[in-house]
Amino acid sequence: MGRFLLLLTCTLVSNYLHPWRGAGAQSMFTIRDISISLEPGDNVMRGTNVTVRCEALVSSSGAGPLSREYTIYKDGVTVYTKTTSSSSDLLYRLPDARVSNTGKYKCKLNIEGRKVTSEAKKLTVTGLSTPLLHLNNAVVSEGEELTARCTAPGETGSIIFYFYDDSKEILEDRVNSNQSEVKLRFNDVGIHKMNCSYTVLVTPFFFRSDKSNSVTVSVKELSIxxxxxxxxxxxxxxxxxxxxxxxxxxxxxxxxxxxxxxxxxxxxxxxxxxxxxxxxxxxxxxxxxxxxxxxxxxxxxxxxxxxxxxxELFSVPTLTMSPSEVFQKEYMTLSCKSDTFASERIRRDQLTYSLDPPESLLIPKSSGVFSGKAPVYDFNYTCIAQAKGIRKYSRPLTVRPKVTVSTPKISVVGSAVLGRPFKVLCKSDFGSLPINYTLLKDYDQLSMAIVKMPLEQALFTVTIHQPGEINKFMCEAKNSQKDAPLSKRLEAIVVVPLSHPTLTVIPVLPEIAEGDHLFLICGVKGTPPITFKWYRDDNRSPIFTTTTDMNNTDYQIQALAKDDSGTYYCEAINHAKNVVRSAPVTIVVRLALWKKAVIVGFCLLLVSVLVVVFVLCIRSKRDGVPHYDGMEGRVTNGTRASAVSLPTDTSNRSSFSIPATV
CATH class of the missing domain: 2.60.40.10 (Immunoglobulins)
Structure with missing residues (x-):
């Protein structure tokens, strides 16, 4: 059992280390290179025997041959396959090469699943055989069918054949063989010279042959x-x-x-x-x-x-209108007339005229003349001339009645500012274009404008220097020979630019004191509404802004304080867009009256205290000097009610008195 496991292990390791050794102890190999060549060359003439050679360089171990599978491709399409165990080159022969053999050739080698492909080689074959034309009949009747066969000897591939009658191409046929057989018919009597040619398709190129031999066909006319x-x-x-x-x-x-x-x-x-x-x-x-x-x-x-x-028995009638322009509900005349007629066949009075549609409101006045009021909308009329059962219609005449212009309205565009140019619009609510508008001032013509397009406006530029001038303007509108309607007089607010700005202070400047109610009244001349702004010192942000319909208004400061002192001014603006500024006013807030009284009282009290102190000081000084009252041995201290005893020694004394002043 142990020997069996050892043998199995050795076999697996051997197969792993030698991947190109197949089961059954096949040789190991490698495909080193594969190439393709064309013999006798890449560019050959038609009819040359061409050999495509596939050469493979394979290295292998072992004595056993390898099974090789070769595949030849032309333009990516398989044209030849061979399996062999020979190591010799593979040869793919193209005997008697034709243009259809032109293309790129490759060779692929497959050994036990390992595949290698060569680079491509292009073969170019030039030269085509001359086509041959054959007809089954040389004489036919017009419309009779004959068979024509065009052959390209020895050519192969996809071919298009062309058939010609007296050099004019009459038929084209595409086939996958070297001949084409078609059916032809001739309707033109006479002699026809026929020939053919062909084109070989080698994607993406094509090669055109020369023309074939000429064959004559005689076409006989049928008696019918x-x-x-x-x-x-x-x-x-x-x-x-x-x-x-x-x-x-x-x-x-x-x-x-x-x-x-x-x-x-x-x-x-x-x-x-x-x-x-x-x-x-x-x-x-x-x-x-x-x-x-x-x-x-x-x-x-x-x-x-x-x-x-x-x-012509009579000419096509012509329908005309007079006048050429007509207004709604005005009288107009339509005239219908044939300019010429065959007098040898009919008389002028045999030629009658009528209008279509018959329900038109126009009344016949004479032969071909119709009168009446123009409708209020567009209308199409057609005249019918008739004689001996022949009816002829004129071209339709479209009557487009014009609309008389309505009384114009005059208005100001934007604002009318005194002394500045502004626009005046003159407009009618309805009326056919063009419309002539005329601007008048006290019936004197100032300017004229012609409105030709629907969105066009009649605008006039004027300037006035007195507000009352605005009512002198009028305009008239005209689009016909009638009297031109006149508008009402122009009514609009005239904006007078601001002027003469003033800043009035209440109370008057010298009397302004703390606690007072201050009024800064800004006034101007000009047209309200007016926007007023008040400023203090150099601050460009207004301290107060208001808009009013009066020419003056005020800014109030209640319970003035010392901090309200400063320089004030105001600005004003109206629809004239001109800003005016008043002269600056400097306001000094003085002390309140009661504060002044307190200060005066305090000062008076202080002065009184100082006087009393001074008097007391004087008196105290006087009381320090002896005074005699004229009586010997008695001295007074300055008061009558007081007395002191003098020394008793009077041997060296004199007698004097000093008047006491209190």
């Missing part, structure tokens, strides 16, 4: 012919009856049932039959065309034609 007769044939007028007959001449008995006749005028088929066709009709001027009697028998076609001339 069609006959066309018309009565009368000349001096024909409109209204005359025409009898037309289409028959067959030399009809043989064996032809019955195979012959068909067709009678036509221009592209209109009038009638058909087998052996004869009869047709009767009233001649008209438009019948001055060619009539044809056509005979068909199998592929044989014969015709007989005749052309007649039909004289």
């Amino acid at each position: 012919t069609p006959v066309l007769e018309i009565f009368p044939y000349s001096n024909i007028y409109e209204g005359d009856r025409l009898d037309i007959m289409c028959t067959v001449r030399s009809l043989m008995a064996d032809m019955h049932g195979n012959v068909h006749l067709y009678l036509s005028r221009g592209t209109q088929l009038l009638s058909r039959g087998d052996t004869n066709v009869n047709h009767s009709m009233i001649a008209l001027a438009k019948d001055s065309e060619e009539f044809e009697c056509r005979l068909e028998m199998g592929n044989v076609v014969k015709v007989d034609t005749k052309k007649i001339l039909v004289t």
Whole structure:
């Protein structure tokens, strides 16, 4: 058991290490190279024996031969396959090579599933054989069938054959062989020279041969012919009856049932039959065309034609209108007339006229003349001229009644600013174009505008210097010979640009004090509405903005404080878009009156205290000096009520008194 496992293991390892060793102890191999060559060369002439050689270089071990499978490709399509155990080159022979053998060739080698393909080699074969043409009959009757066979000797592949009659190609046939056989018929009597050629298709190229030999075919005419007769044939007028007959001449008995006749005028088929066709009709001027009697028998076609001339009995009428332009509900006249008529056949009074549609509101006034009021909408009229059963219609006449222009309306576009140019629009609600608009000022013409397109407007540019001038403008509209309607006078608000800005302060400047209610009144001259803005000092952001319909308004500051002191001004703007600014006003907020009184009282009190202190100081100084009252031995201290005892020594004393002043 152990030996069996060891043998199995050795076998598996050996197969793993030698992948190209097959079961049964086959040799190992490798395909080193494969190439293809063309002998005797890449470019050969038609008829050359060409050999495609496939050479493979294979290395192998062991004595046993390898099974080789070769495949030859032409333009990607398999053309040859061979399996061999020989190591010799594979040969693929092309005896008597033809143009169809042109193409790219490759060789593929397959050994036990391992495949290698060579590079491609292109073979070019030039030269085609001259085609041969054969006909089964050299003399035929018109319409008789013959067989033509064109052969390309020795050629192979996909071939297109061409057949020619007197150098004109009449048939093309594509086949996969070297000959084409077709059926031909000839309807033209006479001698025909036939030949053929062919083209060999080698994708994506084609090769064209020379033309073949020429073969002559004689085509004899059949005795059968069609006959066309018309009565009368000349001096024909409109209204005359025409009898037309289409028959067959030399009809043989064996032809019955195979012959068909067709009678036509221009592209209109009038009638058909087998052996004869009869047709009767009233001649008209438009019948001055060619009539044809056509005979068909199998592929044989014969015709007989005749052309007649039909004289007009009267010309096609012409319908005109007068006046050339007409307005709604205005009188108009339609005239219908044939300019010429055959006086040798009819009289002028035999020619009658009528209008279509008959329910039109126009009344006949005389022969071909119709009058009445124009409708209020577009209308198509057609005139009918009639004589001896012949009716002719005029070209339709479309009457487009114009609409009288309505009274125009005048208005201002945008705003009318005094002293500046502005636009004035003059417009009518309805009216046919073109419309002439005229701008007037006190009935004097200023300007004119013509409106020709539906969306076009009559705009005028004007300038006024006084507000009252706006009512002097009017306009008129005109699109006919009638009097032009006049609009009302122009009514619009005239915007007067702002001017004379003022800033009034209440209370007056010297009296402004803390706690006061301040009014800054900004006023201007101009047209409201007006937007006012107030500014303080150099700040460009307004402290207050308002819009009003008055020429002045105010900005209020209640309970003034010292911080409200500063420079104030105002700006104003209206629809004239001009900004005006007042002169700046400097406001100084003074102390309140009660504060002033407190300060004055305090000052007075302070002065009084200072005076009292001063007086007391003076008195205190006086009380420090002795005073005598005139009585010996008595001194006063400045008051009458007080006295002190003097020294008793009076030996050296004098007597004086000082008046006391209090």
